[in-house]
Every structure is written in structure tokens, then in C-alpha cells.
Amino acid sequence: DTAVSQTPKYLVTQMGNDKSIKCEQNLGHDTMYWYKQDSKKFLKIMFSYNNKELIINETVPNRFSPKSPDKAHLNLHINSLELGDSAVYFCASSLGLADYEQYFGPGTRLTVT
Amino acid sequence: GIQVEQSPPDLILQEGANSTLRCNFSDSVNNLQWFHQNPWGQLINLFYIPSGTKQNGRLSATTVATERYSLLYISSSQTTDSGVYFCAVFYSGGGADGLTFGKGTHLIIQP
Numbered sequence: 695d696t697a698v699s700q701t702p703k704y705l706v707t708q709m710g711n712d713k714s715i716k717c718e719q720n721l722g723h724d725t726m727y728w729y730k731q732d733s734k735k736f737l738k739i740m741f742s743y744n745n746k747e748l749i750i751n752e753t754v755p756n757r758f759s760p761k762s763p764d765k766a767h768l769n770l771h772i773n774s775l776e777l778g779d780s781a782v783y784f785c786a787s788s789l790g791l792a793d794y795e796q797y798f799g800p801g802t803r804l805t806v807t
Numbered sequence: 808g809i810q811v812e813q814s815p816p817d818l819i820l821q822e823g824a825n826s827t828l829r830c831n832f833s834d835s836v837n838n839l840q841w842f843h844q845n846p847w848g849q850l851i852n853l854f855y856i857p858s859g860t861k862q863n864g865r866l867s868a869t870t871v872a873t874e875r876y877s878l879l880y881i882s883s884s885q886t887t888d889s890g891v892y893f894c895a896v897f898y899s900g901g902g903a904d905g906l907t908f909g910k911g912t913h914l915i916i917q918p
Binding site: 739742749784793800 | 837838840842844848849850852855857891893895897899904905906907908910911
């Protein structure tokens with residue numbers, strides 16, 4: 695009965711590879727997000743996706759691209775992985791932007807070797 | 808962009824003690840949330856509290872939006888309260904619309 699789920703939970707890959715992380719929410723929410731938590735546990739917004747509009751944090755490299763096949767899913771694709779991409783990635787969802795509570799998935803720990 | 812500062816950064820307490828965690832933010836916000844990140848890395852929603860006071864069991868929170876701060880109170884601490892407590896506010900600007908997090912308070916409850 696998980697509200698926001700992510701797969702895989704752990705992902706170990708080599709530099710230069712392309713990988714994807716899947717996110718699904720069963721809350722009926724209209725807005726989804728991706729956040730990155732670095733090794734110092736600092737959490738930062740990467741993308742928000744609301745009513746088919748994607749808003750990108752200006753600091754996110756264009757190697758990262760979210761794709762939403764439908765309202766319940768927002769998958770994260772990463773091309774040409776670099777060592778600095780190693781982090782925990784969290785997906786989240788909310789009813790809408792700004793005035794709504796966000797709910798987070800369990801996170802995906804990405805390790806790039 | 809908006810600044811979110813949490814204090815103290817670290818806190819070590821004995822089981823049964825009470826604590827107050829503080830979150831200051833630099834601009835008006837529509838949304839403020841408190842999270843607990845447990846030792847397994849899960850982000851657990853504690854409160855959605857853009858203003859006012861809420862209570863949930865041993866935890867309570869107060870946000871004074873006009874003075875730009877929020878407080879999280881933990882009473883009768885248990886070892887399972889250990890982890891990192893994050894305050895986050897919704898901010899539109901600098902690109903993506905999403906939560907801006909503080910650096911967290913790392914709480915250790917000793918038996």
C-alpha cells in the first residue's frame with residue numbers, strides 16, 4: 695500500500711553509463727518532484743512536474759532528464775554518469791504546487807564507480 | 808533564494824529528555840514541513856505547518872510565519888527518535904519550484 699515508490703532501491707554503475715530510476719505514486723497527486731541528497735545529507739530540488747509542465751532547477755546538468763509517461767509516474771534518466779552523481783535520489787508528490795504537503799519515496803542510492 | 812537555517816546542528820540527549828529544534832527562514836512562505844529522516848534513510852512526514860500549532864503524540868510544532876520561524880518540540884524522547892530532523896519551506900524561484908531544506912538537526916537519543 696505504498697504511497698510513493700521508487701525502483702531500484704540501490705543502483706551501482708560505472709562512469710559513462712546511462713541509467714534510469716522509476717517513481718510511481720498512487721495518491722492521485724498532480725505534481726511530482728525529484729530531489730538529490732548529497733553525502734552531507736543536504737537535500738536539493740532538481741525538478742518539479744506539474745500539469746505536464748516541467749520546471750528544472752538551473753543547477754541541474756542536462757544529462758538528467760525526467761520523463762512522465764502518465765500522471766502517476768515520473769522517471770529520472772541520467773546519461774553519461776559521473777562520480778559526482780553518486781547520491782540518494784528521492785521522488786516526491788503533492789496535490790499541487792506551493793500550498794500542499796509533499797510525500798517522499800524511500801529513495802534510491804546511486805553509486806557511480 | 809530563500810535561506811533556511813536550523814539549530815542546533817547536533818543534539819545528544821538521554822532517553823526521556825525533552826528537546827526543541829528551531830527553523831528560521833528568510834522570506835515569506837506558503838508551506839513549511841518538518842521531516843524525520845530515520846537511520847534507514849526514510850523521510851517521514853511529521854508536520855505540514857505553514858502557521859499555527861499542531862500536536863501529534865509526543866511531538867508538536869509551532870510556526871510563527873510573521874516572524875519567520877518554526878519550532879519542533881519532542882517530549883519524553885525515545886531511542887527511536889534518533890535521526891536527522893529537517894525543516895523545509897516551499898520556494899518558487901531559482902528554477903524548480905520545490906521545497907528548500909535546511910541542513911537538519913542530527914539528534915541522538917541514548918538509552
